[in-house]
Structures are given as C-alpha cells and as structure tokens.
Amino acid sequence: MPRIIACYKWVVDEAYIRTDSSPELDLEYADKKMSDYDRNAIEAAMQLHEKYGGSVAAITVGHPDDTKGVKDALSRGPEKAYFINDPSFENLEPAQTAAILADVVTAKTEYDLIICGEGSSDLYAQQVGPRLAELLDIPCVTMVSKIELAGEQLIAERKVDDGIETVSLSLPALLTVLPDINSPRIPGLRDTLAASKKPVIEIVKDELSGDFTPCLQVLASFKANMERNGQKLSDEAADIALLLDTLQSKGIIARGVK
Template sequence: MSNIIACYKWVLDEADIKINPDQSIDTNKAKGKISDYDKNAIEAVVQAAKTLGGKAVGLTFGNAKTKQSLKDALSRGLEEGYWINSEQAVTADGAVTAKVLAAAIKKIGDVSLVVCAEGASDTYARQTAPRVGAALDLPVVSSVCKMEIKGNTLIAQRKLYDCLETVKVELPAVVSVLPETCVPTIPGLKAVMAAGKKPITEYKGEDLGVDFTTKTKVTEVKGYVMNRKNIILNGGQVADQVNELATFLRKEGVL
C-alpha cells in the first residue's frame, strides 16, 4: 500500500497575537494550531488515498510543542502520523524545511503523492512544495484548485492570475493546493477518540542527515499597518454614489 503524504505546519493562532502600539508582536498568549490552509491539504490527501487505495499519512516538522498537532491531524482522517522533532524548526527557512521534509519522505518510502498547502497561514511563502519536489526530483503542480486522479494520472486545475490551466502528471508527484480544492473535515468526538490510537513515528532532526544552516534569517517581525484613504461618499443620487465608488475601486485595482 503506497503512502499519500500531507505536509502540514503547526503555527500560532493569529487570533491570539497582539500588536503593540510600537508595532511589535506579542505572542505570549498565542496558542498553536494546524495552519488553516494545511487543513485543506490534509483533506485532499484523505480523499486521494481513497481513490488510490493507499494510506493517508501526515508529516510535520517542528519543536516539542508541535507534538500536540498530531492528534488533531489524525482525527481528520489520516491513518498515520510522522513528526520530525527539532528545536531548529523554529528558525528554519524554506530551504531547510524542504530538505528536512524531503529526507523524511524518503525515509517513509513508497510514496505516490505529496500534498502541501499553497502556503502556510503564518508566512504564506509558497516555497515548500516546489522545494520538496526539487529535493525528491519529482514533478510539481502548484496553485491547484481542483484535482482528480484516474489510474496513475493526476489531472489538476491550476488557478493562475487571469485564467485556469489544466495539467496532467504521472504519479508520484508533489502538489500544492488552494483552499477551494476541498472542504476540510470537522472532526467529531468519535474521530478524536480514535486518533489517540493511531500510530505515530517520531524522527529526530539530527538523524536525517540534513544541514540545518539557513539561507535567510528573520531579523524583526512587526505588525502590518494599513493606511486607509477614508474616502467618504455623500450627497447626490445613490446611482451616482455607486458609480463613484466603482471608479475608486477600479483605481485601486479591486475591480
């Protein structure tokens, strides 16, 4: 039975993050969660495993706090979980993360499909799938909004800037999915209880033979401030106000 792998990330819940008056970030009270976009990747893997007759597997790279993500991931339909345990995950950039994930995927073996989210909900760097594909020497299909598997062929619809593109690729392959690809499962009590009995394998980061030297370094994190134009439309007919609003939106590139 081949493995269909969902790569997911344990991130801070943005609802718990506080932005101070000086734009510095306070994460002291922030709890962790599976990246919202990665929940779509997990669901895509569960569905693909049913089609391929394979095993739906979850794979995550993180420090000790990440261990608590495994039960949540497994309650979403995955059959087995793999956790790469390393404190260096906190400072790992896209290059290191991809190398670590690729090394673990090779160790798991017999992989038909690897699915990532297009980006994580904390950084949305969009690097993981392309870099993992390159490390594994597998074809990569990104920005996928719909996918179908027929035999050993994956047919994916990609959402580009101004059009949709349909591509076919022979498995094994690496795919990054957009949120509209599928609707994540909301685990019930029975699924949560069953998740505690599913197998989990822990890899130590240092045992994967990967160089953890990063190519980039985060020097500062600040809150984003949006300076609004505060344009007020009043007076005149409603139709004139709507036309004026549409004109401003076109100038901003919204329409």
C-alpha cells in the first residue's frame, strides 16, 4: 500500500510563445501547462495506486497564481495537493526547488515513494529529482521506463544508452520517469469538476524552515538561432561520404559509422 508523492512543475506552454523579428521571446500570450514528463510522473503514480492501493499526493513549488496547475494536477487523480508558493518562486534554481520540496516533504508528509518527471519541459536540467533524493537520503533511480512493486521491494527498468537496466531497491525511494513509461490519460469532465473539491495544502515561504530567497535572476530570454547551411547533397556516393564526414566532424554522429 504505497504512499506516493508525485512532483510536478507548472511551466510556460511553448506552443504559445510568439516569435517575431526581435531577439527576445514574447511571453505575453504564453499560457502555462503541466510540464510534459510530470504528466507521466502523475500517471505512473496513479497506475501504481490502482494496482497496489495506497495513496497519491501531488506536490509543486511555484507562484501563488499557479492555482490552475493545482487543479490540473488533481484532475489527473491525486487525492490531495501540496502547493508551496511565493511570488519569488517563479524562476528557482533547481537546487533550491529540491531544497524547498525536501523541507516540506520532511515536515508535512509521510511517503514510501516519490516520483518525478525525468526533466522539466522548460529547463530540462534533470536536477530536482536526484537532488531531492539526496537531501532526503533515499535511493534514487533515474530514466525509469517501468515500475513494479514486490512487497517492500521496488523493481524498476531504466532505459539507458546501451539497453535496459533492471534495478531493485527498497522503499522509501525516488524515481524519475521517462515519457515511455505510460501514456497519460486525458482527464474526463468529472475528473476536472471533482478536482476543485479536493484538499489543497498551501504552504507559504514563511512556513519553510530555511531561507529560500531565490539566487537566480532572469534578466532576459533570447531566441535560440538555428544556423542553416543550406547545403544540397545528392544521392551520389561522393555526396553521401561528404554528408557522413560533415556529421562526424561536427560530432553529430560517432566516428567509425562508415
């Protein structure tokens, strides 16, 4: 009967970022959404819950305006949410996010398993999960594509460069999951309407035990410019060799492919 905590981040929806001739990103019309892999994290938690019972809570650190994100998370199944918020918690450094989460998880929750997305849709630093596990002093498994529970043991499959690695560990533990792990369900109408009635535990900055004044300041966001060579190559042998040489010299493919 695992008590599971699923972490999520409420991020800018890249679909709404406008680009024009200015070098800066226009975020004026940008709506926010749940970070993609965090949907997989919540879905993984719900699937474990449906199979093994127990409970699922969602947790996030963000701006006080991000209440829609709390409803979104709850509409995906968790029975309650921890909403740690402060106007300054908008552009946190991943180490701080992990420290804030660790502070609240330790003080306010009981858990057997924490599930995070492998990385966030905006920064994809892949930092919060492992750092949180370290601060809580529990084992951490990253790149998880399959989870099973066998009593107190958790068996996870990791998708690594040269294959699938199966690991077993004892609870409590933290996992970061890949999108391959599941296909998150689309919340039904009743799920969304029920979400507003679920308990939300709000935690403001003053209730935290450390000083979490943000150490990161975003001055501007610039568009990434993709330089294109516009080089045309045919299917002649010489051109194919040139293509491979070019890709290898730029380090896009490994040497020795030829």
